[in-house]
Amino acid sequence: MVNSQSLALKSYLTVTCQLYREIEDIMEGRPLDEQPNHDDISKMEYLEWVINETMRLYPAAPRSV
Numbered sequence: 150m151v152n153s154q155s156l157a158l159k160s161y162l163t164v165t166c167q168l169y170r171e172i173e174d175i176m177e178g179r180p181l182d183e184q185p186n187h188d189d190i191s192k193m194e195y196l197e198w199v200i201n202e203t204m205r206l207y208p209a210a211p212r213s214v
Contacts, residue, residue: 164199171195 158165175189190196 158199168195168199 158168171193172185175192176183176185185193
């Protein structure tokens with residue numbers, strides 16, 4: 150799934166820029182090397198949309214039985 154998301158972000162520059170702005174807004178005023186915590190990620194609505202849309206466009210192959 151990570152490869153699909155990387156491909157999607159690489160293909161859609163506007164989505165990448167908007168996602169970057171959302172991360173910057175939420176992480177504003179913190180050191181650049183600080184990782185977002187669970188609360189930060191839960192505030193990232195656009196990130197959730199990107200993940201859901203990527204899963205819709207590039208669904209995981211069903212497992213064969």
